[in-house]
Amino acid sequence: MTAAQAQFLEVTEAPDGLRIDHPSVSDGAEIWRIARDSKVLDLNSSYSYLLWCRDFAATSVVARDEEGGVAGFVTGYLRPDRPxxxxxxxVAVDHAQRGRGLAAALLDGLTGKVAAERTVTTVETTITPDNAASQALFASYARRHGAGMERTVLFDAGLFPDDGHLxxxxxxxxxxxxxxA
Structure with missing residues (x-):
């Protein structure tokens, strides 16, 4: 294990009673429910979450409770043109698990798990201007890892076919x- 991988893995401790794991297809329904109940995320079809758990499990993580249930998740992928x-x-955490630092632990856990298999130099995400919680989560991630953070508009509101999308x-x-080494 490299020093950078060790650094990421050091900060992936989940709150008591939870463990960070890759998702399986059987987690898709719970991930969809948590996304729906967040009332913040764009909700994708339940089918897409099943596919995500099948095709992108290596670049996604879930937090499991002591019974193996899903308490939160982060879905991700490696950019094909920037591997x-x-x-x-x-990123979403079940309402019952909020306020425990789980979102940050999941984000660090995802980076650690992916970095254990391949080189990761950059993390990207998109956030709407009204989502202060996500803005704070990613700013704290950058600080924890001593990395810079740039913000630009990726998709202007006018590109979205649905009214009111920021x-x-x-x-x-x-x-x-x-x-x-």
């Missing part, structure tokens, strides 16, 4: 610590 960039698609701002965090 060292981890894109975080959605712009999606791209948050690019990096460079992340380089692996050391």
């Amino acid at each position: 060292h960039t981890l894109v975080v698609w959605q 712009p999606e701002e791209l948050y690019r965090i990096g460079p992340l610590p380089a692996p050391h």
